[in-house]
Amino acid sequence: MxxxxxxxxxxxxxxxxxxxxxxxxxxxxxxxxxxxxxxxxxxxxxxxxxxxxxxxxxxxxxxxxxxxxxxxxxxxxxxxxxxxxxxxxxxxxxxxxxxxxxxxxxxxxxxxxxxxxxxxxxxxxxxxxxxxxxxxxxxxxxxxxxxxxxxxxxxxxxxxxxxxxxxxxxxxxxxxxxxxxxxxxxxxxxxxxxxxxxxxxxxxxxxxxxxxxxxxxxxxxxxxxxxxxxxxxxxxxxxxxxxGRQYDLLESYRMEDAERAIVIMGSSAGTAKQAVDELRELGEKVGLIKIRCFRPFPAEELAQALRNTLAFGVMDKADSFNAHCGPIYAETAAALYAQGVGAPKGISYIYGLGGRDVRVESIKRVFSDLEEISRTGETGETYRYLDVRE
Amino acid sequence: MKNEMIEIRWHGRGGQGAKTAALLLADAAFHTGKFVQGFPEYGPERMGAPITAYNRISERRCTVHSNIYEPDYVVVVDETLLSCVEVTAGLKPEGAIIINSGKTPQALRELLKGYTGRVCTIDAGRISEEELGKNFPNTPMLAAVVKVSGIVEPDAFVTNMEQSFRHKFAAKPQVVEGNLHALRRGMEEVRVG
Structure with a gap:
């Protein structure tokens, strides 16, 4: 002990x-x-x-x-x-x-x-x-x-x-x-x-x-x-x-039967777990994957974890300024492509820059977007900023 | 296991010790077996600027790492903030606001934008001056917060604080006594209105 x-x-x-x-x-x-x-x-x-x-x-x-x-x-x-x-x-x-x-x-x-x-x-x-x-x-x-x-x-x-x-x-x-x-x-x-x-x-x-x-x-x-x-x-x-504390390359949280998932890294994963718990209480099939090991990148494991989802959001606390997605999204998409996983629809979210507070409600908004995407099949803009004033 | 989480927001000015007070409260709750979070919100760091600090206290680990928007309790270390910061924002009516002030709760309530919950005042500055000879309002403030919120059982709180004072001020026993007096007076003299 x-x-x-x-x-x-x-x-x-x-x-x-x-x-x-x-x-x-x-x-x-x-x-x-x-x-x-x-x-x-x-x-x-x-x-x-x-x-x-x-x-x-x-x-x-x-x-x-x-x-x-x-x-x-x-x-x-x-x-x-x-x-x-x-x-x-x-x-x-x-x-x-x-x-x-x-x-x-x-x-x-x-x-x-x-x-x-x-x-x-x-x-x-x-x-x-x-x-x-x-x-x-x-x-x-x-x-x-x-x-x-x-x-x-x-x-x-x-x-x-x-x-x-x-x-x-x-x-x-x-x-x-x-x-x-x-x-x-x-x-x-x-x-x-x-x-x-x-x-x-x-x-x-x-x-x-x-x-x-x-x-x-x-x-x-x-x-x-x-x-x-x-x-x-x-x-x-x-x-x-x-x-007694088990770690891995990734942590899958309530991903069994999850139809919608987010990929996230760092402290906001904990906040997102609370959002997942609250949505699961309402019967929503949501889960999250936390990246613990970013280098080496767990490409196969991530692709397998996302393979059965309908829609996923990748949360990046940094922008690549490439006019289309954040860095973790880019690697996630590459991992899925390499594994031949093409069905889930993915959105790149840039969030929490410069200490912008990330709340349980922020993550729920992401899941709400993903719900709409999985229901309609329409992704709309795939490169999004979360909780930003425009 | 039930997880009745208590959330507290501290308002102070840079240099007054609101962050330290939040960390001390986390310590006190930790010593009674709780899971705690104590963290500051950093804006522009300068003496005198309004700052915020937070506590979450619960039976199980809280995984949320955001600021607190609907606190059970609000603590105001500097009453001049009442006119420039919306200190009661999101504060639950079944909770309370605890203000470092020599004024009565009734006198301060009218500054609180219709807050209907308990308004508590404690003259922590005066207690500190009398017991410690200096304006270190943290100890009596902390005691008042414990008394009003019931986060920690009062006797266990005093015992734990005494141990930590004896450890911290091992070379200055008179400071230990002064702090213990300030602690007890904080619990006794807090006014609830």
């Missing part, structure tokens, strides 16, 4: 870091993730961890610090948000292509402009193709649990991993949480023993690759991401044996 506590999402991540005691933290603050290095620095100061805490002058340098440390054979961590994450973008690619399993906590926040400190997924979505593994949390508990699983996943496949949660909505909200005992965390996460390190065997990290080698290097990176699906599940199963 774990330890009953109440923590914010940021506190939970900092606590997980403390339990893991990584070798190096590269830190530069940005709202709403600032509390993570702030809390962690007090653990460092109190001597509760042995981590080398390296305060730097920018996010670019924070990640560069992690890259250097991880290449030397250390476990390196950082935390960021919003503009900080995209300022890291150049180095995000370097970390992934050098196959350095760094762990980065992201408290997701909108990007400028207009300047906004509140939650959406614009930051994470803008770096989705950098080659990082990406897990998203609905709650503080999931943020903590995902963090405890992160290093096992990243180190097994040799890829860096982002543990994302929603800025303010979970990062700054105190909620109940069940913590895992320190000794169990230590045993679960284990020691990091990299195959190759700068310090043990001198090697070149990040050398030039001519056209003769570059694409092979990328193909291996792609294979690591493909292999990661199995690893994410295997680590989740082992975590479930320790805690």
């Amino acid at each position: 774990g330890i009953r506590e109440r923590l914010s999402g940021n506190e939970a991540i900092a606590y997980a870091m403390k339990q893991i005691d990584p070798d190096v933290m590269g830190a530069f603050p940005i709202t709403p993730s600032t509390e993570i290095p702030q809390y962690f620095s007090s653990y460092v100061d109190n001597g509760e961890v042995n981590t080398e805490f390296i305060a730097v002058e920018s996010e670019h340098s924070a990640l560069s610090t992690c890259i250097g440390a991880q290449a030397a054979g250390a476990r390196a961590v950082s935390a960021t948000s919003s503009c900080g994450l995209i300022y890291m973008a150049e180095m995000l690619y370097v970390a992934a292509s050098n196959r350095l399993p760094i762990t980065l906590a992201v408290s997701c926040r909108a990007l400028s402009g207009p300047i906004n400190i509140n939650n959406d997924h614009s930051d994470a979505m803008s770096v989705r193709d950098c080659g990082w593994l990406m897990l998203f949390a609905e709650t503080n508990q999931e943020a903590y649990d995902n963090y405890l699983q992160a290093m096992r996943i990243g180190e097994a496949v040799g890829l860096p991993i982002m543990i994302c949660q929603d800025g303010f909505i979970t990062s700054h909200a105190i909620e109940n949480i069940e913590l895992v005992e320190d000794d169990k965390v230590k045993a679960f996460v284990g020691e990091y023993t990299p195959q190759h390190t700068l310090l043990k065997n001198p090697m070149a990290v990040g050398p030039y690759a001519t056209p003769v080698y570059y694409i092979e290097s990328k193909r291996q990176q792609a294979q690591a991401m493909i292999d990661a699906k199995r690893v994410v599940r295997a680590v989740a199963d082992e975590f479930a044996r320790m805690t």
